[in-house]
Amino acid sequence: MSRDAVVVGAGLAGSLTAVYLARRGFGVRVLERRGDPRAPGVREEGRSINLGLSQRGIVALREVGLLERLAPLTVPMRGRVVHLADGTLRFQPYGLAEDQILHSVLRHDLNVALVDEAERLGVEFSWGHRVTAVDRAEPAVTTDDGTSHTADLVIGADGAFSAVRAHLGRGLRVDLHQEFLEWGYKELLIPVGDDGGPRTELRALHVWPGDDGLIVAHPNADGSLTATVFLPFDGEHGFAGLTEPERVRSFFARRFPDTLVLIPDVVEQFLAHPPASLVTVRTSPWHVSTDEGRGVVLIGDAAHAVYPFFGQGMNAAFEDCSVLDRCLAAHPHDLPRALAEFEGSRRPHTDVLAELSKRNFVELRDKLRSPLFTARKKVDLALHRVFPNAWVPLYTLITHTTVPYGEALARARRQDRVLGGVTAALTGAALAGLTRRSRNKGRWS
Amino acid sequence: MSRDAVVVGAGLAGSLTAVYLARRGFGVRVLERRGDPRAPGVREEGRSINLGLSQRGIVALREVGLLERLAPLTVPMRGRVVHLADGTLRFQPYGLAEDQILHSVLRHDLNVALVDEAERLGVEFSWGHRVTAVDRAEPAVTTDDGTSHTADLVIGADGAFSAVRAHLGRGLRVDLHQEFLEWGYKELLIPVGDDGGPRTELRALHVWPGDDGLIVAHPNADGSLTATVFLPFDGEHGFAGLTEPERVRSFFARRFPDTLVLIPDVVEQFLAHPPASLVTVRTSPWHVSTDEGRGVVLIGDAAHAVYPFFGQGMNAAFEDCSVLDRCLAAHPHDLPRALAEFEGSRRPHTDVLAELSKRNFVELRDKLRSPLFTARKKVDLALHRVFPNAWVPLYTLITHTTVPYGEALARARRQDRVLGGVTAALTGAALAGLTRRSRNKGRWS
Numbered sequence: 001m002s003r004d005a006v007v008v009g010a011g012l013a014g015s016l017t018a019v020y021l022a023r024r025g026f027g028v029r030v031l032e033r034r035g036d037p038r039a040p041g042v043r044e045e046g047r048s049i050n051l052g053l054s055q056r057g058i059v060a061l062r063e064v065g066l067l068e069r070l071a072p073l074t075v076p077m078r079g080r081v082v083h084l085a086d087g088t089l090r091f092q093p094y095g096l097a098e099d100q101i102l103h104s105v106l107r108h109d110l111n112v113a114l115v116d117e118a119e120r121l122g123v124e125f126s127w128g129h130r131v132t133a134v135d136r137a138e139p140a141v142t143t144d145d146g147t148s149h150t151a152d153l154v155i156g157a158d159g160a161f162s163a164v165r166a167h168l169g170r171g172l173r174v175d176l177h178q179e180f181l182e183w184g185y186k187e188l189l190i191p192v193g194d195d196g197g198p199r200t201e202l203r204a205l206h207v208w209p210g211d212d213g214l215i216v217a218h219p220n221a222d223g224s225l226t227a228t229v230f231l232p233f234d235g236e237h238g239f240a241g242l243t244e245p246e247r248v249r250s251f252f253a254r255r256f257p258d259t260l261v262l263i264p265d266v267v268e269q270f271l272a273h274p275p276a277s278l279v280t281v282r283t284s285p286w287h288v289s290t291d292e293g294r295g296v297v298l299i300g301d302a303a304h305a306v307y308p309f310f311g312q313g314m315n316a317a318f319e320d321c322s323v324l325d326r327c328l329a330a331h332p333h334d335l336p337r338a339l340a341e342f343e344g345s346r347r348p349h350t351d352v353l354a355e356l357s358k359r360n361f362v363e364l365r366d367k368l369r370s371p372l373f374t375a376r377k378k379v380d381l382a383l384h385r386v387f388p389n390a391w392v393p394l395y396t397l398i399t400h401t402t403v404p405y406g407e408a409l410a411r412a413r414r415q416d417r418v419l420g421g422v423t424a425a426l427t428g429a430a431l432a433g434l435t436r437r438s439r440n441k442g443r444w445s
Numbered sequence: 446m447s448r449d450a451v452v453v454g455a456g457l458a459g460s461l462t463a464v465y466l467a468r469r470g471f472g473v474r475v476l477e478r479r480g481d482p483r484a485p486g487v488r489e490e491g492r493s494i495n496l497g498l499s500q501r502g503i504v505a506l507r508e509v510g511l512l513e514r515l516a517p518l519t520v521p522m523r524g525r526v527v528h529l530a531d532g533t534l535r536f537q538p539y540g541l542a543e544d545q546i547l548h549s550v551l552r553h554d555l556n557v558a559l560v561d562e563a564e565r566l567g568v569e570f571s572w573g574h575r576v577t578a579v580d581r582a583e584p585a586v587t588t589d590d591g592t593s594h595t596a597d598l599v600i601g602a603d604g605a606f607s608a609v610r611a612h613l614g615r616g617l618r619v620d621l622h623q624e625f626l627e628w629g630y631k632e633l634l635i636p637v638g639d640d641g642g643p644r645t646e647l648r649a650l651h652v653w654p655g656d657d658g659l660i661v662a663h664p665n666a667d668g669s670l671t672a673t674v675f676l677p678f679d680g681e682h683g684f685a686g687l688t689e690p691e692r693v694r695s696f697f698a699r700r701f702p703d704t705l706v707l708i709p710d711v712v713e714q715f716l717a718h719p720p721a722s723l724v725t726v727r728t729s730p731w732h733v734s735t736d737e738g739r740g741v742v743l744i745g746d747a748a749h750a751v752y753p754f755f756g757q758g759m760n761a762a763f764e765d766c767s768v769l770d771r772c773l774a775a776h777p778h779d780l781p782r783a784l785a786e787f788e789g790s791r792r793p794h795t796d797v798l799a800e801l802s803k804r805n806f807v808e809l810r811d812k813l814r815s816p817l818f819t820a821r822k823k824v825d826l827a828l829h830r831v832f833p834n835a836w837v838p839l840y841t842l843i844t845h846t847t848v849p850y851g852e853a854l855a856r857a858r859r860q861d862r863v864l865g866g867v868t869a870a871l872t873g874a875a876l877a878g879l880t881r882r883s884r885n886k887g888r889w890s
Binding site for chain 2: 173174175176177178179180233277279
């Protein structure tokens with residue numbers, strides 16, 4: 001029995017799920033509001049942000065046989081380089097194991113590779129068509145050219161402000177939690193040096209921490225890096241106050257002094273574009289089924305947009321595609337059951353991820369300067385080195401494993417309770433000794 | 446300087462705020478999607494639900510001089526009659542003070558009185574016009590007949606699914622939390638008896654508590670009562686399972702036996718309409734101002750819809766109107782400041798109310814049967830009788846005072862901490878003695 005799927009959104013989640021569906025025998029059409037990302041000029045105009053591919057994303061790409069092909073487009077990140085305000089650099093390796101490496105990749109390159117692969121498998125793409133209605137009873141999707149696309153399975157992979165989600169929920173008891181961070185971001189390019197080589201360590205994630213502003217930079221394959229500056233929207237030292245070139249220059253000189261060297265035109269770049277905002281979205285239900293065994297389901301940011309501070313947005317979306325595919329495989333003749341199982345098994349974990357991503361923002365912003373917090377993190381890592389399997393820090397569980405998010409949190413909480421006892425039991429002298437010993441080996445997280 | 450206001454929504458919040466604005470010298474136009482509630486036949490077709498007017502609502506109605514005129518339409522409720530599943534009735538007076546009385550009133554009667562008063566003050570109403578756009582830069586409201594209404598002040602008083610809120614937030618960083626309860630409700634009429642008199646005590650709120658279903662009934666001036674049945678949507682004993690007359694009859698016979706006598710056609714009434722849903726909405730911002738000193742603001746359910754279990758929905762909306770009026774009075778020539786002060790001073794308290802209204806559902810559903818919880822409530826009330834000013838239970842603070850919700854909660858928490866110590870300190874024997882002594886005087890809350 002041949003089945004049809006319509007996927008709304010040809011971004012990362014949409015194009016990967018199209019690949020999975022095509023491999024499972026679905027006839028797949030993808031509807032995308034934007035134009036074809038492979039058209040000339042798109043790369044320069046599009047979102048240039050690059051991403052850190054970690055274990056969950058890697059596993060999904062390996063499942064569809066794309067990992068090897070993507071390797072040349074990625075730059076391995078073997079640790080973090082922390083840039084302190086006094087100019088000091090500190091390198092913190094992620095781990096010795098080969099699977100504890102992040103891979104930096106341009107969103108655009110990854111997207112093009114996924115679209116190419118989907119097309120190779122027979123997926124049809126309709127570019128430049130906006131969704132104007134979703135009829136969940138069919139289900140069918142109508143686009144702004146008046147065409148109606150009926151399918152056995154409709155997938156909403158159309159991002160944090162999903163049109164499919166909005167249409168799907170009309171008249172239903174839909175829970176929706178949408179929260180914006182009081183901080184926004186701008187992207188700045190750290191260009192290659194005059195000698196054609198990178199201006200700083202390339203094989204690392206760079207972080208400028210701080211409670212009044214943060215920068216995170218990912219390396220690109222051409223030797224440049226893309227830096228994302230996170231600042232409050234409001235206030236004198238927020239985006240609202242930083243509109244004059246002189247104020248911008250003195251702000252960067254004071255807070256992120258080495259950026260003036262790494263980004264010669266930092267002021268011009270900073271002032272060229274308005275800041276973008278950061279949103280968390282949680283919603284339920286994710287799916288609606290029909291009595292005839294068809295259905296609509298949300299995946300990726302449409303189902304659960306998270307702040308980027310745990311680096312899990314794309315990785316969680318890719319894991320969605322993998323989990324959904326396993327549910328479809330488990331119930332090949334019962335789509336409603338597959339969708340119910342997908343939502344039932346997946347949503348609790350992405351709800352946890354949303355909370356963790358908020359918490360990690362607070363950690364990056366406020367807690368790094370708390371001596372007790374830093375000491376606990378270091379004890380945490382020291383225990384991981386002594387008991388690599390029995391004791392795994394939360395960051396490692398989230399980033400370098402595929403342990404479901406909720407289980408990762410539960411395990412970390414059990415460890416935390418022990419750790420609370422450990423740090424409480426350590427007297428000042430003992431704590432100082434332990435943290436001194438682990439300082440050079442510790443990594444910042 | 447004469448100023449104009451456009452109010453969207455002619456429900457309770459919209460028509461009362463129109464009265465306040467007209468009294469303050471605004472030229473006011475109200476746009477309402479529905480027809481004029483005074484048209485023949487509307488009363489029968491409209492929502493018949495009646496409401497419990499408590500202190501906050503009373504204060505607002507007194508401020509605009511309407512309280513006296515409304516008195517004949519209301520029925521005082523001097524306490525609660527609790528109907529237990531074994532058929533026992535228990536009367537629990539609200540308090541001895543004259544201001545600790547609730548007043549039952551039909552939504553429709555109250556609405557008509559407010560619309561009449563607004564018209565008397567020169568307010569113009571446009572009935573049957575749906576909002577299709579809000580331009581927050583003007584501000585202006587466009588209705589479905591293509592008319593655009595520009596005003597100095599636009600007020601969105603159009604309910605939990607506010608169109609003004611949706612249009613106002615486009616492209617802004619708007620936080621929105623919308624949550625549906627897994628329970629819904631249906632209304633049933635307890636008609637007057639065959640002798641023309643009420644079938645049960647009229648001057649009280651009636652409650653049938655329970656963790657698998659609740660009924661709350663308010664008296665009407667004609668001697669009938671309106672009962673609201675709250676049940677889970679799903680499950681055998683939820684609305685989904687109660688679709689056959691025999692099952693409905695046996696469910697009511699088992700859970701709410703005396704309703705079979707009070708409502709002779711309970712089965713027919715129950716099956717006549719689908720259940721309605723219950724939603725909590727929190728959002729921010731509530732207001733947007735222009736550089737020219739104009740603005741748009743949300744009030745009532747459009748800004749903060751709450752579950753009905755604390756009986757505060759209308760009362761909080763009326764208090765909004767009063768607080769907004771005070772802010773406009775404080776800054777007669779600075780509308781943006783008035784709106785900012787309104788949101789800044791009011792939103793923290795309605796956020797607290799949303800939480801309290803959720804918690805009260807859990808109390809009604811689950812906690813009433815917990816002996817410790819009941820004992821604490823009774824100690825709470827006993828202390829209130831001994832120290833009427835120094836010790837006031839949360840329910841009393843919310844219902845019978847105008848202490849802002851957040852302060853009421855903070856005060857109750859301080860008391861709770863003491864109470865925790867008190868109940869912990871009381872041994873079984875002492876506790877039994879105290880609760881026995883206060884049982885006949887206690888009230889259920």
